[in-house]
Amino acid sequence: MSIERKDEHDHGEWLREKDLTPIESTFLTTLIWMDRRFRIVDYLEILETLYYRVNLQMPKSHTEQYGLDNKFWYWYPLYALGSFSTIAYVVAAISGALLGFYYSPSTAAAQGDPSAAYQQLTLIMTDLNFGFMLRSIHRWSAQVMVAAVFLHMLRVYFTGAYKEPREVNWIIGILLISLTMVFGYTGYLLPWDQLAFWAGQIGVEMSLSVPLIGEWVAQLLFGGFSLSQSTLQRMYILHVFLLPFVVTTLIAVHIGIVWMQGIAEPH
Numbered sequence: 001m002s003i004e005r006k007d008e009h010d011h012g013e014w015l016r017e018k019d020l021t022p023i024e025s026t027f028l029t030t031l032i033w034m035d036r037r038f039r040i041v042d043y044l045e046i047l048e049t050l051y052y053r054v055n056l057q058m059p060k061s062h063t064e065q066y067g068l069d070n071k072f073w074y075w076y077p078l079y080a081l082g083s084f085s086t087i088a089y090v091v092a093a094i095s096g097a098l099l100g101f102y103y104s105p106s107t108a109a110a111q112g113d114p115s116a117a118y119q120q121l122t123l124i125m126t127d128l129n130f131g132f133m134l135r136s137i138h139r140w141s142a143q144v145m146v147a148a149v150f151l152h153m154l155r156v157y158f159t160g161a162y163k164e165p166r167e168v169n170w171i172i173g174i175l176l177i178s179l180t181m182v183f184g185y186t187g188y189l190l191p192w193d194q195l196a197f198w199a200g201q202i203g204v205e206m207s208l209s210v211p212l213i214g215e216w217v218a219q220l221l222f223g224g225f226s227l228s229q230s231t232l233q234r235m236y237i238l239h240v241f242l243l244p245f246v247v248t249t250l251i252a253v254h255i256g257i258v259w260m261q262g263i264a265e266p267h
């Protein structure tokens, strides 16, 4: 792939001579426009070289070596569970970001009223257009993600795909499934309803039961030994800021490693 850098006049002439369809000529005009400003062709070439270098230095997978790509088990649906987890994560992230426009992590309430957080949720469910749908999409995608990640882990285990040279990805996977559950737990507390409150209470007590550092853990994760505004605020920051950042990075590294190593076949 190489486009010579001529001046704009030359490119216009060159494009007209080629007898291109409107889509092709729009694509090329945009590419040339971008390239003249941001040298994107150079960067694409660097990426292309990197792609070939990485692929060359990796041993060929069994599938490639014996030309098995079109065998049915290569596309066996169980092998798509990792991608299914990724899709569920992306849906949860987008719907969560939209819910974030309406939610407020506040336990403040007038005497006898539910907390501000719960009231915002009621507003999302009853007054906001498509709010009920948005919240349902978020909850369902989160639950589908947990199930998909778990099944993905089973398929990796039962096909022996965790073995050399894929140990690092197995360990990243353990981190990912743990963080997926922390995602679920922190999200579960956000409505600040009865379920959330008692799940929070169990969390505090579990933290306190850790030998030696229990009090410190409860303080760090829940902002004290009983539930308060600090608890909800910590759950909120974990759920909408820290976890998305860490999990997105880990998923990118995880999939990057799959790309470098190729997918293992059933043994």
Ligand code: HEM
Pocket (backbone or CB within 6 Å): 078, 079, 080, 081, 082, 083, 084, 085, 086, 089, 149, 152, 153, 156, 161, 162, 166, 169, 170, 171, 172, 173, 174, 176, 177, 180, 251, 254, 255, 258, 262, 263, 264, 265
């Ligand atoms: C957020 C969670 C996760 C995401 C988004 C994810 C994503 C993926 C994707 C897209 C693949 C490509 C192959 C496939 O789809 O089956 C893959 C492969 C792999 N995953 Fe995950 N994964 C996650 C969690 C886990 C967990 C919990 C483990 C195990 C503890 C794990 C271990 C592996 C290993 C070892 C491979 C390589 C498998 C092979 O080469 O056949 N992953 N992952």
